[in-house]
Amino acid sequence: MTQAAAPSARQPHARMDLTQGPISRTLLAFSLPVLGTSVLQSLNGSINTLWVGRLLGPAALTATTNATIILLFMLGVMFGVGMAATILVGQAFGAKDLQRAKRVVGTGGSFFLLSSLALAIGGFAAAEQILHWMGTPPESRAFAEAYLRIIFLSLPFLSVFSFVVMVQRGAGDAKTPFFFTTLATILDIALNPLLISGIGPLPQMGIAGSGMALLLSQAIGLAALLAYLYWRKSELRLTRGELHYLKPDPALLRTIVLKGLPMGAQMMVVSASAIVMMSMINGYGAETAAAYGVTVQFWNYLQMPAMAIGAAASSMAAQNVGAGHWDRVERSAHAGVLINVLMTGALLALIYLAHPFLIGLFLPGQAHAMAIAHHVNAIAGWGFVLFGVTIVLFGVVRATGAVTPPLIILAISLFVVRIGFAKALAPAWGADAIWWSFPVSMAVSASLAGAYYRWGGWRRARMG
Secondary structure (H helix, E strand, O other), X not given: OOOOOOOOOOOOOOOOOOOOOOHHHXXXXXXXXXXXXXXXXXXXXXXXXXXXXXXXXXXXXXXXXXXXXXXXXXXXXXXXXXXXXXXXXXXXXXXXXXXXXXXXXXXXXXXXXXHXXXXXXXXXXXXXXHHHHHOOOHHHHHHHHHHHHHHHHHHHHHHHHHHHHHHHHHOOOOHHHHXXXXXXXXXXXXXXXXXXXXXXXXXXXXXXXXXXXXXXXXXXXXXXXXXXXXXXXXXXXXXXXXHHHHOOOHHHHHHHHHHHHHHHHHHHHHHHHHHHXXXXXXXXXXXXXXHHHHHHHHHHHHHHHHHHHHHHHHHHHHHHHHHOOHHHHHHHHHHHHHHHHHHHHHHHHHHHHHHHHHHHHHOOOOHHHHHHHHHHHHHHOOXXXXXXXXXXXXXXXXXXXXXXXXXXXXXXXXXXHHHHHHHHHHHHHOOHHHHHHHHHHHHHHHHHHHHHHHHOOHHHOOOO
């Protein structure tokens, strides 16, 4: 039976009805907590890397890098499935069909828990072999194995936490996930040095302490978020009479997986192309690779506004697709593109202005490497404005269920254009062929995304 999503006495205060109100202001207000979450998570990774490097040395730092690559690969698949569930929840809320939204939560939650448990068990047992396949340096192997085993054990908490955060955003609540992600981030940052060094009554765990900090912070953050949602009587909570929704619905599960895999594959395409590009950059020597590594740190932050606005635009579009408000779907795309251009452009201008100082923080006294980093960012940095246009349009079109065309566009722009351009012009241009391949490929992806948005069949697509 269809049930309207009526507010309750203790409904979480932050949920927004994305089918009503001014488009630009609502989209911006919804995207800011998502952006804040991304910034916090990036800072968390940077600070924890600093702790490991300072307290345990370069071998341990290499170990965490190897383990993180594996974790990001697994989370890429989970991200796609979570995005599919987010879109389904958004469409259900737009259609005022609360029971369907709860069925998505039950089916998706069970899938995330069971699949992450299976990955945790298998990964824990195969950690040594995985690191061998990756060619992890011998001096880092013991560190990496200890760290990776605990990372695998943390996977169920990490996956379910991410799932709850994503479906809350689909329901129009971005603030609550931000608060509890902040809690988990603060715990992770605080616990890392305490568990690595064994301060006070805590055991000295070395590299395993960094992994345990992640496990504990995610477990506590998840428990606190669930407790809060039940205390505030969240509309998405499953009551005692609704626990049967935890038994996966075959039709919903098929939709979540089939629509989620192409979105997860987008993350894998990005990772695979980055590995190929890194191998090409390594051929120009350590200074060039180090300069590129520093530049990537800036690019990570440049991508954040686009990712946040794209996620917000996807949630807004999904709710309006469910409500049948196609004019708002179109306007959310236009507003998202404009906000991205303004936010990413402003951030890019700040980075360009502060570039010499920022590069100096990472490469003190290394004038040649600093000059390379400045050159790389001058050529390629502006392309992230175009990258943001692509991400926003992808977020809108996938809200209807059109998830394969964005994957195809991404594969063409990254593998055919970026890698092809860099390899074809390298004999004549040298490393500049690599740097120019970034904005060129971003321009191609933005053009193809715009063409698909304008003339493609995404408006006729369906999630299931």
